[in-house]
Amino acid sequence: xxxxxxxxxxxxxxxxxxxxxxxxxxxxxxxxxxxxxxxxxxxxxxxxxxxxxxxxxxxxxxxxxxxxxxxxxxxxxxxxxxxxxxxxxxxxxxxxxxxxxxxxxxxxxxxxxxxxxxxxxxxxxxxxxxxxxxxxxxxxxxxxxxxxxxxxxxxxxxxxxxxxxxxxxxxxxxxxxxxxxxxxxxxxxxxxxxxxxxxxxxxxxxxxxxxxxxxxxxxxxxxxxxxxxxxxxxxxxxxxxxxxxxxxxxxxxxxxxxxxxxxxxxxxxxxxxxxxxxxxxxxxxxxxxxxxxxxxxxxxxxxxxxxxxxxxxxxxxxxxxxxxxxxxxxxxxxxxxxxxxxxxxxxxxxxxxxxxxxxxxxxxxxxxxxxxxxxxxxxxxxxxxxxxxxxxxxxxxxxxxxxxxxxxxxxxxxxxxxxxxxxxxxx
Numbered sequence: 001x002x003x004x005x006x007x008x009x010x011x012x013x014x015x016x017x018x019x020x021x022x023x024x025x026x027x028x029x030x031x032x033x034x035x036x037x038x039x040x041x042x043x044x045x046x047x048x049x050x051x052x053x054x055x056x057x058x059x060x061x062x063x064x065x066x067x068x069x070x071x072x073x074x075x076x077x078x079x080x081x082x083x084x085x086x087x088x089x090x091x092x093x094x095x096x097x098x099x100x101x102x103x104x105x106x107x108x109x110x111x112x113x114x115x116x117x118x119x120x121x122x123x124x125x126x127x128x129x130x131x132x133x134x135x136x137x138x139x140x141x142x143x144x145x146x147x148x149x150x151x152x153x154x155x156x157x158x159x160x161x162x163x164x165x166x167x168x169x170x171x172x173x174x175x176x177x178x179x180x181x182x183x184x185x186x187x188x189x190x191x192x193x194x195x196x197x198x199x200x201x202x203x204x205x206x207x208x209x210x211x212x213x214x215x216x217x218x219x220x221x222x223x224x225x226x227x228x229x230x231x232x233x234x235x236x237x238x239x240x241x242x243x244x245x246x247x248x249x250x251x252x253x254x255x256x257x258x259x260x261x262x263x264x265x266x267x268x269x270x271x272x273x274x275x276x277x278x279x280x281x282x283x284x285x286x287x288x289x290x291x292x293x294x295x296x297x298x299x300x301x302x303x304x305x306x307x308x309x310x311x312x313x314x315x316x317x318x319x320x321x322x323x324x325x326x327x328x329x330x331x332x333x334x335x336x337x338x339x340x341x342x343x344x345x346x347x348x349x350x351x352x353x354x355x356x357x358x359x360x361x362x363x364x365x366x367x368x369x370x371x372x373x374x375x376x377x378x379x380x381x382x383x384x385x386x387x388x389x390x391x392x393x394x395x396x397x398x399x400x401x402x403x404x405x406x407x408x409x410x411x412x413x414x415x416x417x418x419x420x421x422x423x424x425x426x427x
Contacts (some may be wrong), residue, residue, distance in 0.1 A: 001099055001186035001189075001214070001215075001227075001229040001253065002184055002185055002186050002212070002229060002231065002247075002275070002277065002279075002309045003035050003189075003229075004185060004309075005066065005186055006038070006040075006056075006186065007118065007420075008065075009038055009062070011035075011037040011038065012037065012038045012039070012040055013032055013035075013037045013038065013039045013040070014039075014040050014042055015039060015040070015041045015042065015043075017043060018045055019041055019043065019044065019045060019047070019147070019354050020045045020046075021047075021052070021112045021113060021123070021309045021317045022114075022115045022116065022123070023045060023115055023116070023118065025041060025052065025054070025114060025116075025280075026114075026116050027040070029055055029280075029282045029285065030282060030285065032054065032055040032058070032158060032275060033055045033058055033282065033285050033286040033287070036058045037055060037056070037058065038053065038055050038056045038058060039055045040052070041053075041054075042054050044112050045187050046112075047112045047151075047276075049274060049275060049276060050111070050275075050276040050277075050278055051275075051276070051278065051399075052110050052114070052195055052277075052278050052280055052283060053184070053275050053277050053278065053279050053280070054114055054279075054281065054287075055279050055282070055285075055286070055287060055331060056279070056287065057190070057191075057286075057287045057290050057291065057333065058286055058287065059072075060072035060075060060224060060290070060294075060365055062187075063075060063187070063290060064078075066186070066187035066188050066210075067079065067082075067187075067188050067191055068188075068189065068210060068211075068212060070324035072365045073313060073363065073365055075294060075296045075297070076298050076301055076313060076314060076315075077385075078200050078210070078212075079191070079195075079294075079297070079298045080187050080298040080301065080302070082187055082206060082209035082210050083195075083197065083206060083298060084208075084210070085209055086202060086205035086206045086209050087205055087208040087209045087213050088169040088205055088207040088208070089204055089205060089207075089215045089216060089217050089225075090215075090216050090227070091216070091217055091218065091219055092216050092217070092218060092228055093218070094218070094228075095218045095228040095229070095230070096228075096229070096273045096341065096393075097102060097230050097232060097271045097272055097273050098271055098273075098275070099229075099272070099273045099341065100270075100271065100272050100274065101269060101270070101271055101273050102269065102270040102271075103221065103268065103269055104127075104153050104267075104268060105152075105153055105267060105269075106152050106153065106268040107149070107152070107153055107155075107234070107267055107270060108123065108149060108151075110272060111270070111272070111276075111278060112278050113149050113334040114126070114280050115252065116282060116283055117250055117283070119248050119256065120125070120146050120248065120250075121150075121151040121246065121247050121248055121249065121259070122149050122150070122247070122266075123145055123146065123148075124149065124249065124283070125147045125149075125155070125181075125183065125280075126146050126184050126280055126281040126282075126283055126288070127144070127183060127190070127279045127280055127281040128144070128145060128146070128147055128181050128182070129135070129142055129143065129144055129145075129180070129181070129182055129183070129185070129189075129190070130142070130143060130144075130145050130157070130165060130179050130181050130299060131179065131180045131204070131224050131226060131240075132165055132168045132169075132177060132178075132179045132224075133168075133178075133222060133223060133224060134167075134168050134171065134177050134199075134200070135168070135171055135172050136171055137200055138224075139199075139200040139202070139222075140204070140224070140225060140311065141164045141165060141168060141199075141200075141203070142192070142193045142202075142203040142204060143163065143164060143165050143193060143194075143203075144190075144193055144194050144210070144291065145157050145158055145165065146158045146249060146283075147181070147265065148246050148247070148249070149164070149247055150244060150264070150310075152267065153236070153266060153267040153268075154264060154266055154267070155263050155264070155265045156243075156244040156245070156246045156263070156264055156265070157238060157246075157261060157262055157263055157264075157360065158260075158262055159238075159248055159262060161278050161290065163196075164195055164199055164365065167199065169238060169240050169263070171205055172240070175237050175239065175240050175241050175338070176237040176238065177237065177238045177240065177280045177346060178221065178222045178224070178235070178237055179224070179236060179237070179238055179265070180220055180224040180226050180233060180234070180235055181233070181234040181235075181236065181265070181267075182226045182227065182230040182232065182233045182234075183230065183231060183232045183233075183278065183279050184230055184231025184232055184276075184279040185227050185229060185231075185279075186215075186227070186229065186418075187231050188210040188211050189204070189207045189211075189215070189226065189227055190208055190291060191207075191210065191291070191294070191295060192204065192206045192207035192210060192291065192295075192425075193207070194291040194294075194295045195295035196295065196299065197299075199369075203370070204217060204225060204227070207227075207327060207385065209373075213422075214267065215227060216228040217415060218230070220233070220235060221235055222313035231272065231273060231278065231279065232270070232271065232272045232274055232276060232278065233270075233271040233272075234267045234269065234270050234271070235267070235268050235269040235271075236265050236266050236267040236268050236269075236359070237265070238263050238264070238265050239263055239264045239265050239266060240263055240267075242263065242264040243261040243262060243263060244260070244261065244262065244264050244421070245259050245260070245261060245262075245265065246259065246260055246262040247260060249283060249401075250283040250284040250323045251282075251283070251284065251395055252284060252288050252289050252292050252322070252323060252395065253284070253321045253323070253324070253395050253397065254284040255284075255395075255397050257395075267339065278420045286318065288370045289318055289321050289322035289323070290318070290322055290374055292321075292322055293316035293321070293322020293323050294322065296297050296314070296316060296323075296349060297314045297315065297316060298423055299349075300314045300326065300345060300348045300349050301313070301314045303344065303347070304328060304341055304344045304345050304348055305342060306344070307340055307343075307344035308330060308340065308341050308344075310330055310331040310332075310333070310337075311328060311329070311330050311341065312330060312331060312360045313328070313329045313330040313332055313364055313426075314326060314327070314328050314329075314345070315327045315364045315365055316349075317367060317370075318367070320344075320353075320354070321395065323351055323393060324351075324352060324353040324392075324393060324396060325352070325353065325354045325355075325356075326345055326349065326354070326355050326356070326396070327355075327356045327357075327358060327364040327370050328341055328342070328345055328355060328356070328357050328358070328359075328364070329357075329358050329359065329362055329364045330357060330359070330360065330414070331360045332359060332414045332415075332417060333417065335416070335417055335419065336359075337414075338383075338410075338412035338413075338414040339410055339412050340387060341357050342355040342357050342385065342410030342411075342412065343410065345357075345392075346380055346410070350392070351392060351393035351395070351396075351408075352390055352392075352393075352394075352408065353393070353396060353406060353408055354408065354409050354410075354411070355409075355410050355411070356370055356373075356374065356411045356413055357410070357411070357412050357413060357414055358370060358377075358413045358414060359373070359377075359413075359420075360413050361424070361425075370412050370413070372425075373413040374413045376423065377413045377414065377415050377423055378411060378412070378413050382411075383411060383412040383413065384409060384410070384411055385407045385409060385410040385412075386407055386408075386409045387407065387409070387410075388407045389403075389405045389407070390405060390406055390407065390408045391404075391405060391406075391410065392405065392406035393406075413416075413420065416424075
């Protein structure tokens with residue numbers, strides 16, 4: 001499915017130079033993201049049978065196409081519809097990734113792991129999805145996790161406290177938890193795996209709904225299901241009590257994340273096809289931001305809609321890391337609704353630092369239109385609200401380093417209800 005999607009893409013830039021996975025691919029990936037093109041490295045040093053794919057989800061238009069949305073403005077609504085209607089996927093017995101099976105592998109010998117920046121802690125996987133089974137409920141959970149290579153068959157995995165994989169590890173009675181790690185899947189599967197929903201929600205059933213029922217999976221050890229079209233799969237155990245330093249790593253804000261002690265993953269089996277396409281994501285790049293932020297938008301929309309049913313759309317802005325800044329469009333009928341919606345958005349996504357609320361004539365997927373609304377409809381002394389000393393995101397490098405708090409602000413860029421005609425653009 002990934003390969004078919006690649007064939008359908010209009011802009012795929014092939015790089016036919018002999019390039020190392022250590023630092024040499026980063027400038028090309030960054031350049032491809034700026035041009036909104038996917039990039040496929042066809043000649044990878046030391047990996048004659050592998051290619052590297054990056055910058056796949058390089059725009060909201062590509063994401064809309066991947067998940068079956070009509071256009072970029074309908075991404076949120078398509079996701080919300082499919083979340084409410086997850087579809088069970090079909091299981092099959094075989095898959096192309098089963099062509100090669102290596103026990104206790106020296107992973108880097110077979111998989112072109114990348115080192116992106118000179119200060120990276122080691123080589124990293126940045127687009128690996130982990131599936132784990134909850135011991136108490138038997139439910140499967142799928143989530144993105146970066147993994148830093150320690151050597152041979154060992155990685156250290158970034159596990160965020162409070163998230164679902166962390167809960168599965170905490171509830172497990174044993175010190176080791178069996179997991180499958182997969183890479184190189186259709187972008188709709190990536191979007192689904194990046195989505196935060198209620199515990200027990202099967203992200204692959206959500207992905208199958210986004211793909212109109214076309215997803216097939218394979219059942220591996222311990223009842224772990226992975227997409228049959230995955231390019232590479234690893235089976236291993238996360239060792240809860242064996243910790244190693246993870247980092248430094250560039251996070252979605254484009255700044256360095258701190259080094260932490262995180263659990264170790266020991267790989268027992270590695271599967272891959274004869275012509276591997278290894279999928280990677282540039283840390284701090286466009287794809288990183290989109291996959292972090294866009295799956296949060298339906299959740300924010302639902303919560304904010306409880307405050308005002310006339311909310312039209314929600315976007316986490318690319319320039320705000322798709323995490324710290326949001327724009328909400330509403331059909332405003334009463335003064336004060338803009339500020340109410342702004343407060344609701346801050347509560348819905350506690351990492352938010354700024355919310356801009358605009359009228360529904362503004363295309364909030366176009367940051368130029370949002371800027372125009374601020375320039376023409378805002379008086380700062382009247383329309384800007386600043387809330388000091390809030391709990392914000394750990395990814396915000398500007399927050400108070402000792403108290404770990406930040407100020408938040410709401411910009412009500414809606415036009416006055418009784419003067420709307422004065423604020424219309426000439427068409």
